[in-house]
Amino acid sequence: MKPAFGELLVVPDAEAFAEAGARLLADAAATAGARCVIGLAGGSTPKSIYQRLASSPYHHQVRWNALDFVLGDERFVAPDDPDSNMRMIDRALFDHVEHDPARVHAVPYGGLTVEQAADRYEQALQALYGAKTLSPERPFFDLCFLGMGDDGHTASLLPGQQRLLEERTRWVLPVTEGRPEARVTLTYPVLDSARLVVFVVAGSGKRSMLDGILSGAETSVPAARIRPSGRVLWLVDRDAAGRWAQ
Numbered sequence: 001m002k003p004a005f006g007e008l009l010v011v012p013d014a015e016a017f018a019e020a021g022a023r024l025l026a027d028a029a030a031t032a033g034a035r036c037v038i039g040l041a042g043g044s045t046p047k048s049i050y051q052r053l054a055s056s057p058y059h060h061q062v063r064w065n066a067l068d069f070v071l072g073d074e075r076f077v078a079p080d081d082p083d084s085n086m087r088m089i090d091r092a093l094f095d096h097v098e099h100d101p102a103r104v105h106a107v108p109y110g111g112l113t114v115e116q117a118a119d120r121y122e123q124a125l126q127a128l129y130g131a132k133t134l135s136p137e138r139p140f141f142d143l144c145f146l147g148m149g150d151d152g153h154t155a156s157l158l159p160g161q162q163r164l165l166e167e168r169t170r171w172v173l174p175v176t177e178g179r180p181e182a183r184v185t186l187t188y189p190v191l192d193s194a195r196l197v198v199f200v201v202a203g204s205g206k207r208s209m210l211d212g213i214l215s216g217a218e219t220s221v222p223a224a225r226i227r228p229s230g231r232v233l234w235l236v237d238r239d240a241a242g243r244w245a246q
């Protein structure tokens with residue numbers, strides 16, 4: 001079966017999932033030019049990939065200092081809050097590899113409103129890109145990992161939030177409805193500016209939504225609306241894949 005969009009890679013178990021994700025990052029880093037920007041997903045699914053990257057051979061094989069890392073979304077909570085996406089990524093990966101902290105672009109927090117944090121983060125990403133307008137010939141991301149919630153959200157683009165889903169100018173927006181805590185998310189224009197988007201999807205709880213998106217029956221949820229200038233790859237474990245594992 002062929003997915004409605006993108007390519008599908010189904011892996012048999014958790015170990016193969018982590019290895020495949022780590023390999024994709026290592027390959028993107030090895031083949032990129034002087035500048036390489038990696039988008040990082042939060043939540044729980046990519047944690048095993050980050051942990052794999054922090055171990056042999058990736059922890060010394062990847063030129064961590066030469067890469068820029070951009071968080072796709074963040075819960076607007078203190079950096080040491082268990083819900084912080086950056087905290088999860090630090091503990092799984094950056095606490096264990098030699099990297100340049102200035103190249104890990106996290107959503108600012110202290111002393112800011114969520115609107116100010118989104119503005120500052122957007123300015124930081126535009127400075128990294130070197131322009132305020134994205135050019136189709138020069139994608140922002142070399143590789144962008146995205147998660148998918150069982151409701152079809154991706155990053156913090158939430159179902160039914162038209163203001164977020166229809167944004168075409170801003171790169172970053174505050175999210176003040178739909179979740180108990182405020183959030184900051186990248187928008188479609190910047191998420192779609194990618195050579196490769198890798199959706200990481202695992203577990204039987206995601207099966208029904210994933211099936212809807214891959215079959216083309218589900219077109220309106222946020223994850224189904226990602227259309228990067230480059231490729232989309234669905235990295236999926238057998239539990240999430242269901243009938244797509246055949």
Ligand SMILES: O=C1O[C@H](COP(=O)(O)O)[C@@H](O)[C@H](O)[C@H]1O
Nearest residue numbers: 041042043044045147148149155
């Ligand atoms: O809230 C979020 O959810 C999605 C999916 O998370 P998961 O725990 O189901 O993998 C995640 O991609 C996003 O970064 C996060 O803020």
